[in-house]
Amino acid sequence: MTDNLKQKLGFGILRLSTWLILFILFIILYDIISKGIGVISWEFLTTAPRSGMTEGGIWPAVIGTVLVTMITALFAVPIGVFAAIYLNEYASQGKLTRTIRMAIRNLAGVPSIVYGLFGLALFVKNLGLGTSVLSAGLTLGLLTLPVTITASEEALKSVPNSYRHGSLALGVSKWHTIRHNVLPNAIPGILTGAILGLSRAAGETAPILFTGAAFFLPRIPDSLGSQFMALPYHLYILSTQHHSIGVVRPIAYGTAFVLIVLVLILNLVAIFIRYRFRKNLSK
């Protein structure tokens, strides 16, 4: 075999592998969208499940997911940004900084079900928050934290040092420099990372299994202390735990469709912000 033929064959295999991944993604999206879109109606989106979840819609699950994701955002985004400010603007190289970074990388690898266990033991049991929107939101917040910290730090890192030095050399204090000359330029990057992290949190099931998600609760939660339905958990229930799985299959597809669309929209928004941001930076 000539070298040229080898190269053709080799690159062909690489290209084929890439296409295989695109094909898998296509199949996933195609199956959910083609079988789910027919189920979608105004009624499906805006009413509660009825008749043992064999009829009706998913309204409480939509609201539950939105609510719990908001709690996650309120918790994980500020702490993520603050921690990133410390790491990128204040920390000097040393043991403590290295330990913090190592902890963050390891937190990113902790299985989501372990976050569920932690949330159950800490928020539900020890802090007495019970199974609730709050417990689930905080648990998902912890899970999202490594993403928001890392993304915020990347965003801060991309702000040129000359902005900092230029400001400090004017006798402007460090915090004023960060607040007025660094953070504003990092906001798009921070937003991108935060949205990506939240889209992942919104789709998580394992961490909310024992911290607040309800099997069936045909109304929207009336406080942060109540249980809630969530789209991913609802999909899990409909596809494995329901007594007549065949009957509710269309509803399951509809739920999967809504969940996927929600996640895709969040991702597209994030990609769009990042694209705009890159263009602005390169100007």
Next chain:
Amino acid sequence: MTDLRLEQEEIEISKKDKLTKYKEKGLKIFFLLNGILAIIVLAGIFYLLLSEGLPTFEEVSIREFFTSFRWNPTSRNPGYGILSLVISTLAVTIGALLFSVPVGIAAAAYLAEVARPKEREILKPVIEILASIPSVVIGFLGIVLLGPIIARTFGLSNGLNVINGSILLGVMALPTIISISEDAISAVPKEYKEASLALGTNRWHTLVKVTIPAALSGITAAIMLGMGRAIGETMAVLMATGNAPAVPRSIFSSIRTMTATIAIELGEVPFNTTHYHSLFAIGAVLFVMTFLVNLVSDLVLHKYGEGE
């Protein structure tokens, strides 16, 4: 200029100097606390897993827990052996890697070395979309799409088994493996490649003999991280592997992983029973396993770049 100076001297600048100094110090401490939270959470997770998990061993011997195959906490003669769960977890993890490692590295090499820049700019976000698909949706497709295909192909009564779970986990590990491998391959200095190309070898030869070997530590880290994801993944394996806590006999056996066992049983046990504690003990084992895997990849990735 003198005008400017006089004018500015007349301006009353708020007397904030002392205050500013305290504010600056306070803010630094505040941000530091947020950073330290990461350490506290990691330590807290480990601490709570242990403190909730260790009471298991008041009733169950450590030996039984780690070496018995019998997991049946709700029987009249309860069994608390996690070995079959651990083996199940390892089985689907290895299955997942068999598929996702070659495909993932090939795709990473394609993105880094073969694809045109325009092509790469489109492909990368598309692969990121794969990473963002919720695991419950992947598990759902394992039930409604992949399961029936496997059942039909191999003439089984149902397709919820090791191979189904492996494929799903492989798909979920792919984005991690691709993105980190691609970073590693792209980071190989241009001089290496140019030196090889200048010797008259072609791009394929350079890729296989120079670039990939040079990126090997990064690729190893990518595989480890993918493995960590596969070990810890819950929903997909819970839904698509048949939910049978037994040692797999073949790739068509139904199984139940450690994560799936926790997910299924914890919702239904009363607090502070042995069963409850034992699920935390499984969580602790899981935590240690993924921690070690991540630590290895961390050491490989950050061996030289301590300064970042």
Next chain:
Amino acid sequence: MLQNSKEKIVIKDLNFFYNDFQALKNIDLKVPAEKITALIGPSGCGKSTFLRTLNRMNDLIDCTKVKGEVLIDGHNIYQKGLDVVELRKQIGMVFQDPNPFPKSIYDNVAYGPKAHGIKNKEVLDQIVEDSLKAAALWDEVKDRLDKSAMDISGGQQQRLCIARALAVNPDILLMDEPTSALDPIATAKIEELIKDLKEDYTIVIVTHSMQQAARVSDYTAFFLLGEVIEHGPTEKIFERPADERTEDYITGRFG
């Protein structure tokens, strides 16, 4: 040698270390007030590092150490408890590459005064105008003060950075190779400006161009391997250098 002029900055036995590497060795130097002092020497000789010890910008780098004294108006800026932020208000700095902030021209100049607590719009307007005039940029930008500072030319950006430094009313200006990123015409404009500014400011300028040092400065210090080999009136350094190494450098025999 410098007895006739008032000394603004006096450096006494200054040593500076990056980790174990000693970047500055036993520097003794006197910088006269309202004159231009040029620091010359081959790259890596420590002249930029030295410049940054004068407003303590080197504090921003980890693992550095300073020994010795820098007296500004008689006060040691390395004494314990000194407020670095206050110090830097007194000392403007212009960097090698123009580094305007991604804000409007107006906001770039007003940034410092605003940060220091000036809120009155009329006062700010006046400061912006005076600073831009002093930096010889006013006529070129007065009609587009709200335009982004990123969109003006490199030479204009550098004058904007000078205006930005002047706006906080310092009495010393440090310039780190301020024209190295500029074309000859923009360079000539900046040099003109620097000469005008010395009436009101004590200026220390690092330059890699001996011609520039000869053209603009009153005094020159020659750095080599972290040491001051020779310093004195520019004329004397260039025409009758006392040290052989200075002569070698000036006549282009090395570096």
